[in-house]
Amino acid sequence: MSWTDGPLLGFDTETTGVDVTRDRIVTAAVVRRDAAGTVVRTWLIDPGIEIPAAATAIHGITTAQARAHGAAPAVALEEIAVALTTALAAGTPVVAFNASFDLSLLDAELRRHGLPTLAGRLGAPVSPVIDPLVLDRSEARYRRGKRTLADLCAVYQISDTANLHSADADVVATLDVLAAIAASFPHLRELTPDALHAHQVAAHRAWAEEFNSWRASRGMNGPGAELTWPGRDAAPAETVADTAALPA
Template identity: 50%
Template structure:
């Protein structure tokens, strides 16, 4: 296989994850970010950058239980949000400009809260820095739903790791561990479904948009039948 047709799984990837004060992308704040630059399978091929941020609000108890970071710890040791998130956004934008895909598990959440935080802080958003939509993006959750549509059961990161027989080597819901686990999932997916690895990043990005829309429309139909508000966003990744 020539260099020009090297599988994207063998080229650089940038994994991304946030831990936050909650799940409301419009009102909650980012507490930690991890970016993991990967140049091949194995932790020895990963370079990890992490940020601890003072969210300048109390971290609710449920969120503390998830990621283990207290309000006091974040205040004492965290960076100012503007400084940290400007660094994060520029590193992501720089990778995307080089066609290095941004990888996450349920990336819509992480991108939405990052863009909202950047706007709140008066900083250029990722979209503004790039001058176009955020791409190429690879989402372990969307890919798994797309290629194995009818599999029963939950699809949390823990569940998907278990399905592919992957061991996590650290505490999940620590941003850098979640990123490394997501990179493992991506490689397991391409091993089981080889056409993923041979697709171009552009085609795969477009395919994920369709897979997400199909899933979201199905979820909205189900919610409507249950008498609930059909509020699942059909647009991916943002």
């Protein structure tokens, strides 16, 4: 029996931006897939700050919608964290595309609201996690082109992509891409979830070091790619009290 037989718990967020220490979760989805089928749970959250127009253009949620219909952040974040850590504690892999972004942002949000982080709840590192982006970079290293979720859906011939950039649709697409990667590279199916997690830690570091070396060779400034996966070595998030007086 392989990890591909399930259960798997997919996770994705749509946010106010891409800064894992300062931006907020607007919507989230957790999708459980096993032999019995697929079960989707979603959240709409009032992030407590203005949602930039550029973010709304991607996921379609306005500040007014989030304020009128969104859950209080602390309540929703607690529910999301419980769903993820319950699965992880049972050995069920969490699947996320570009997992380091979503998991790091979630942990920053939990700290912001005085809630335990995922690792704090588990009493151990967050594992096992499966990231189709990391696997595709590793297994199809020399394929040219971008590697967004939409790009990989095209590569692996996932057709149901009309609603990408909604959290639940992105999770379902991520799980479909993962299944296609496992079919294309069957040696991945033979690994245990823990061994697959360790494989991705090493694969991500190798990619990040090579990418950062390429940037340096061209004189590019900036931090480059994080070496760690699935967590980032990010600064702690500010608390709600810290940001209460900040402009939108």
